[in-house]
Amino acid sequence: MKIYTRTGDKGKTRIIGNDVLYKSAQRIESYGTIDELNSLVGVVIANLSEKNLVLKDELQEIQQLLFDCGTDLAISATDKKHEFIFTEDNKAVDWLEKKIDDYSAKVPAIQKFILPGGSKTASNLHLSRTVTRRAEREIVALMQEEPINDYVLKFVNRLSDYFFAAARYSNVLDGVDDIQYRNSKPVFR
Amino acid sequence: MKIYTRTGDKGKTRIIGNDVLYKSAQRIESYGTIDELNSLVGVVIANLSEKNLVLKDELQEIQQLLFDCGTDLAISATDKKHEFIFTEDNKAVDWLEKKIDDYSAKVPAIQKFILPGGSKTASNLHLSRTVTRRAEREIVALMQEEPINDYVLKFVNRLSDYFFAAARYSNVLDGVDDIQYRNSKPVFR
């Protein structure tokens, strides 16, 4: 098997449903950024500290779910043959919300913004949080051009909150205190 | 406290001053990228080598200042209630320039471009340099749409030069030589 086909050397490529688009098309920005996020989650997993290994399975599950997001985003808006993976009764958002509630109960309450950092794992999770939000911005730009699967957007919105909660939980596991942003108003209620 | 409010599930969100924007708005791209950079600085700090721990306090100060940038960028151009944090007599740019002068005096003079890399800390600082420049590009795009706080742009411009100087200094601390770009003209004067 040759993975390089040379067909993309002039800047165009295929999506699911076989439309041919410029690689700079907003749809490709969207799932390309999901792929970047997925790879970053791979980096987070590969660098989990001993005490953070409890997060390994759920992070791998998130990688699987990000691939599902990518598939749904790669389907042409005019394609009738392929069906979305994320559906109304998708359990992925509920699953994330439960994790967020769980971790939020295990970390010190805050009113002010905190510096994104702390232990190695926590800082990697904060970085994932912000790349998730970059992916979300790309998807929101796409949805202004063409219809998308709304459940993907919902999942990605919740995912950045998951990464925030997980980062804070991870600092607790590693015994590191979050540092407050000194000029923060009391923003969390 | 629930950090997820579900209000952003349809792609819109609030800024300071309470305007509601699409998450893909250029203003949100700008402070979202500052948040990504801030998180990357968190990663740099969490991975500082023993010999580079001297950089810890100033990197944390940079995280605080990046939050100030984010606040100023999040204020609606039409809002009259909130004031910018960065002002004309802001000391942050002078502070960066002093650090740059200091580190530049401690590293071997160069005429040619160098490969961005070296020790773990140095390569992380180079990556921060380039993400700072990505944030700068987003802010410059914003400023073509709406007025911004110019002192933020000045700070971010100087910050990428700080990261260049700090990366080189960090390689000196770790005893690693910079490698030249082989096809470089003598670009530094």
Next chain:
Amino acid sequence: MKIYTRTGDKGKTRIIGNDVLYKSAQRIESYGTIDELNSLVGVVIANLSEKNLVLKDELQEIQQLLFDCGTDLAISATDKKHEFIFTEDNKAVDWLEKKIDDYSAKVPAIQKFILPGGSKTASNLHLSRTVTRRAEREIVALMQEEPINDYVLKFVNRLSDYFFAAARYSNVLDGVDDIQYRNSKPVFR
């Protein structure tokens, strides 16, 4: 030597050939992203595991070649004084293809997508793969505005396939199995 010139404090900058552009211009997005990728390759090298040190020289060669890409992308489309570095008989693409063929022969055949991750080095290489693709998207956007050097685009297209092959090879070197995307169709043929 002072690296900060303050000339860019208002959002404009120079390219090769001396045109002055906004920093948000697509040309600057393109080589700025190549610079970010180059720095990420620096991070990959600085964090190579013992067993992956065999990759060091070629990754450094890739850094040199990325600088060549940056130079070609920084040349104004109207400039007549400066010549492109990448030419028709450029050997860089052949060199990458040989590496891809070589590594593809050393890894287990797959039909399904794999999760981007595994060992530390492999996950860093996957992240590089996706940042390469982000750079490619920026170059494709540029080429819709102005003529570019097509050999740069070809190189960057092949480079992401190189990173995929190298990531898989790296997992073999580290004795880590790739995990399949559970909902994948048989996509590789």
